[in-house]
Amino acid sequence: MTTTLTKQSLLGRPIDRIDGRRKVAGAAPYPSDFDLPGQAHAALVSSTIANGRITRIDRSAAEAAPGVLLVLTRDNAPAVADPPMSNLGSTMRWYFRDDRILHYGQHIGIVVAGTRAQAQAAARLVEVEYAAEEPVLDLDDPRATIEENPYGLDSSRGDAAAALDAADVTVDSTYTIGAEINSPMGLFTTVASWQGGRLVVHDTTQFPSMVRASLAAMFGVPERDVRVLIPFLGGGFGAGLRLWSHTVLTTMAARELDRPVKLVLTRPQMFSSTGHRAASRQRMRLGATQDGRLVAIDHDAVAANGIGDMLPAPIEMGTPMAYACDNVATHERRAHLNIAFTGFMRAPGSVELHFALESALDELAGKLGIDPVELRLRNYAEVHPESGKPWSSKALRECLTVGADRFGWSGRDPSPRSTRDGDLLVGQGMAEASFDFYAQPCTVRLSVDRGGNALVRTGATDIGTGTYTITAQLTADLLGIEVDQVRVELGDTDLPPAPQSGGSGLAGALGAAVKDAAAALGERLARLDGRPGETIASLLDRHGLDELSATGHSDLPAAAATTDLAVAGPFAATFAEVGVDEELGVVRVRRLVSVIDGGRLYNEKTARSQIIGGTVMGIGAALLEEAAYDPHTGRVANGTFGDYLMAVNADVPDLDITFVGGPDAFNPVGTKGLGEIGIVAVAPAIANAVHHATGRRIRDLPITLDKLL
Amino acid sequence: MSSTTAARSTEVTVELRVNGRTYPARLDSTTTLLDALRDELHLTGTKKGCDQGACGACTVLRDGKRIVSCLTLAAQCDGSEITTIEGLADDGVPHPVQEAFVRHDALQCGYCTAGQVMSAVALLREGRAHTDDEIREFMSGNLCRCAAYPNIVAAIREVADS
Known part of the structure; x- marks a missing residue:
């Protein structure tokens, strides 16, 4: 059996x-849209140095300010236990455990008042004195603490050193990527309320x-x-995969005051409070x-990591699986710096690896005089x-061949600087990508009622990927x-347990x-002894049943x-022209072709949107995005939407996205995740195209104009 | 006037006309239109993304023209006609731009969507949506981190062509 698709199938x-x-009606409620009766408003006090100790905090002026209900700092905050490790291997370092300042923007206190304006005004009145030291911000800084093989993923097969020595042709290149900030549009928000011993948190x-x-x-x-509610998220791209201190502080303030407290981060706070893709350097x-x-x-x-974090x-995780090669060795280190805690950002590790590996392969193709697509094949x-x-399942070969065909790759003159269009140098480059399988156990509750309608409930979130839609579509199909007879409830931890929306x-x-x-x-x-062709509604009706429910579980790991x-x-394979x-x-970027093997698609429209989103974020990573640290304060100097450049509508050319491959033989539905693969090959394809256009190999992302002048 | 760090409150009386309704309000003079809409009028469809006029999530129409409501004081809008995403539907029938956004999947997480839709409605009225490049250019004040951009262009083009 190759497929269970029938002509009537809704799937895909x-x-x-x-x-x-x-x-589109503005009626979907995000956390910042929730207001609770009796709610007070919070604002954060953040550090203005990146390294050192707090020597004194004076709360008195803030406490005396109009409308202020509470000022919590490490001097007067109650103790909390350590949070557990998540299934992603991360936990949170509680800032208040000691007087250390580890990064700029570290939360020092929370101020709660009757209105948001009052809280924000009073937060500026909290006086903090520091014993400051120079921050350690650079991967090469000898003062940085280095951890070898932090995830136990260093690997070796064959003898890479000997094979390199004996190889006909070698490439030895170093690639760097600047820190990138997830920057979802939705400002992260916590609305915490203790309702008689029970905690409810948006x-x-x-x-x-x-x-x-x-x-x-x-x-x-x-x-x-504890009940956590998040029906609509406002984007995350990985920023929502860790516990962050503002959530804890808001919950703590609500408990101290015994009334609901709401905190909405500001955009600059998003740059230092909700993680980012760590800066990295790779030698390939x-x-x-x-x-x-x-x-x-x-x-x-x-790669960079916060101190104590x-x-x-894992940048090296995908390396041994990428190509058929007998001798592979990987080594990874992390350098602890005075930067805000890092997080997961779309295709973490995989984006970094493929920029280095796919750029290096392009260099190798040039040295060998072999076409880059042919070299990969x-x-x-x-x-x-x-x-x-x-x-x-693996339709990467089709990704490469179909992509080359759609792009018109075969007509390309391989020599750099061979094509001009008016004043512009034109170049074409390509790269391939893979994203490792990942899953966690999941439970759902499915009910059907006498009206023939179904209800699916699970504690997952829809971060914008289309989880509501594909769940309804699959349920209707089964x-x-x-589809409009299926209701889907998500975003509530009182529902059956579900894993994160991530990976x-x-x-x-x-x-x-x-x-x-x-x-x-x-x-x-x-x-229930159904008759041929009998509907669920009629079957339940015949037996006098209002509804019937069942629990379903998966444990793919x-x-x-x-x-x-x-x-x-x-x-995936991506072809770009610049x-x-x-x-x-x-x-x-003048045009871009991506061909994706995502297994069986639930919904061709939302699937395409996922790939578009990844592709555009990849264009930003290639050409625009980098957090710039002030060397003395450690502040993200471009930490606003006016200064941190991301792709806008006019940066996006015509995109040609195609899906290939069939159902995956392992997953019961035949599907593979699509949230991340779209970004992975984009930056190396663009960097390779820039080399083809100009003859210059830029090994440092983003490729900003100063690097080409 | 020297700036101080103390909270300084000067209240003003404003008559806000939003989506055809009149809301008398007594507000701090520094209250932005965005905060007034969300906090006082409880019209939360309009979103705050940066509070700095850099992302367009808070776009509304003021006398038919698109503005970023986070850089507009509510007090400046006394006597103006404000239209927000909640006021776009006509008697419960969604605006053609709203319909087109759904059809073309011109949204993912949806957080920027109200601003995108309001901006698109204004762009069409401005008569500057003749080509895809024009639409891209004149929609570039509205960030979408999910990057539904190509679908946003397709949705607007469809309405422009109809």
């Missing part, structure tokens, strides 16, 4: 997202179950007495034979290079009803759980551990 159809009408998070577990542990209440060494077979890959990476951003990993197992892992896990629930429900319905398949994530104004150094 490009239906409109079911929450679209609420969103909180901007992609990971409600983690926030619940963390707040329960920190405030010493059972998890069942490749060895190959004259005919373009890779014989060695040696990958060395160092720990967060996996010659080193194609037909089976998993470590385990030798067959992939659960039950043989219409491109939710759609597969949730779909598998829905399928399990539908099967369980089908068994119960079968026991457990299944992945025992399967004979190498469980694959999505794959125009470079050599006098001004300005790079514009």
